[in-house]
Amino acid sequence: MLNVRIDLAAFRHNLAAIKSLAPGAAILPVIKADGYGHGMIALARESLKFGAPMLGVGALEEGRTLRREKIAAPALLLDGIFPEEAADAVKYRLTPVVFSLDVAKELNRAGKKAGKKIAVHLKFDTGMGRLGFTLHQAIEAVTQIAKMKNIHVEGVMTHFASASDVQSPQTDNQLRRFAGVLEVVKKTGLKPLYIHAANSAAILNYKQSHYGMVRPGIALYGAPPTELKGLAFKPVMSVTSRLISVKDIPQGEGIGYNATYVTPRNKKVGVVLGGYADGINRLLSNRGLFLVRGKPVPIIGNVCMDMVMVDLSRVPSAAPGDEVVILGGGVPETSAEHWAELAGTIPYEIFCRLGVGPRAQRSYK
Numbered sequence: 001m002l003n004v005r006i007d008l009a010a011f012r013h014n015l016a017a018i019k020s021l022a023p024g025a026a027i028l029p030v031i032k033a034d035g036y037g038h039g040m041i042a043l044a045r046e047s048l049k050f051g052a053p054m055l056g057v058g059a060l061e062e063g064r065t066l067r068r069e070k071i072a073a074p075a076l077l078l079d080g081i082f083p084e085e086a087a088d089a090v091k092y093r094l095t096p097v098v099f100s101l102d103v104a105k106e107l108n109r110a111g112k113k114a115g116k117k118i119a120v121h122l123k124f125d126t127g128m129g130r131l132g133f134t135l136h137q138a139i140e141a142v143t144q145i146a147k148m149k150n151i152h153v154e155g156v157m158t159h160f161a162s163a164s165d166v167q168s169p170q171t172d173n174q175l176r177r178f179a180g181v182l183e184v185v186k187k188t189g190l191k192p193l194y195i196h197a198a199n200s201a202a203i204l205n206y207k208q209s210h211y212g213m214v215r216p217g218i219a220l221y222g223a224p225p226t227e228l229k230g231l232a233f234k235p236v237m238s239v240t241s242r243l244i245s246v247k248d249i250p251q252g253e254g255i256g257y258n259a260t261y262v263t264p265r266n267k268k269v270g271v272v273l274g275g276y277a278d279g280i281n282r283l284l285s286n287r288g289l290f291l292v293r294g295k296p297v298p299i300i301g302n303v304c305m306d307m308v309m310v311d312l313s314r315v316p317s318a319a320p321g322d323e324v325v326i327l328g329g330g331v332p333e334t335s336a337e338h339w340a341e342l343a344g345t346i347p348y349e350i351f352c353r354l355g356v357g358p359r360a361q362r363s364y365k
């Protein structure tokens with residue numbers, strides 16, 4: 001059982017930091033994947049209190065979850081919908097990202113049936129190679145959709161592939177292509193309220209990508225993909241557990257499955273509750289560090305499903321029941337960035353896997 005603490009003041013601080021970087025733009029906080037593992041509902045409420053005009057979620061089911069929790073604010077379905085989901089998207093007043101004419105047609109039909117205009121955001125693939133009308137499809141798509149009487153093109157958007165890498169020419173290329181798309185949109189007479197492109201990295205690195213709205217995700221969770229001098233984002237998630245066992249193990253004994261660690265001398269070894277089933281990446285085996293009584297303690301042996309063993313040599317007073325800081329604690333060793341580096345991944349994945357599931361006890365302060 002992991003204790004996952006979510007610091008809402010830190011989340012608010014990060015929203016304000018984004019606002020200071022993009023003062024002229026509306027903020028669409030991206031809270032898909034259960035708020036990157038932080039809890040979508042609490043963050044939705046904080047975001048709306050902060051003044052966000054709209055929330056960014058993933059697929060239809062996440063939009064429905066917002067509605068079930070009585071959050072009525074506009075919500076953009078970033079993952080889009082399948083044609084057969086059009087009626088539900090309308091019923092739950094969700095705003096789909098649209099990148100297919102089939103879906104647009106179904107939404108138009110559902111809108112006609114409901115007697116209203118359905119707001120959508122059109123997405124264009126300017127180089128991400130994922131969702132969006134290609135540049136070849138753009139003119140045809142925009143022309144067709146502009147004619148649909150029950151569709152209201154509220155937004156036009158794209159997504160960057162490499163905005164964290166300022167050396168790469170890709171973002172400038174994508175911006176150039178997007179400008180071309182916006183010309184097409186303008187020629188059709190459409191006047192979208194929101195033009196948006198920037199994820200966290202682009203908000204930090206490419207001011208010209210802010211347009212009228214920005215879509216921060218990871219920066220709001222305190223792990224921006226690039227550093228900016230004089231601007232600090234605060235980590236929002238911290239994770240703790242406790243030592244379930246502490247004992248002395250003699251020299252030359254194996255620790256954990258396949259004995260990938262053998263005690264080089266007599267050792268005090270602690271067993272922490274929480275393992276890969278709780279999102280503690282197995283690649284941290286024999287590499288990661290936790291904190292016990294404020295001191296970094298190395299993970300020894302393979303991370304197990306439910307438990308992790310740590311070397312308590314530096315904390316001779318450690319006892320069963322002691323708190324163990326797994327993530328957070330204000331030191332580099334237990335930061336998401338450090339974890340990600342050791343596990344060969346990115347902080348996004350660390351957050352998404354920790355703090356979810358029935359064994360995580362999430363609390364907010």
Ligand SMILES: *Cc1c(COP(=O)(O)O)cnc(C)c1O
Nearest residue numbers: 030078159199200215216217218
């Ligand atoms: C997830 C997502 C974002 C947020 O990206 P970050 O890198 O976390 O800031 C923005 N836009 C879209 C379309 C996304 O899917």
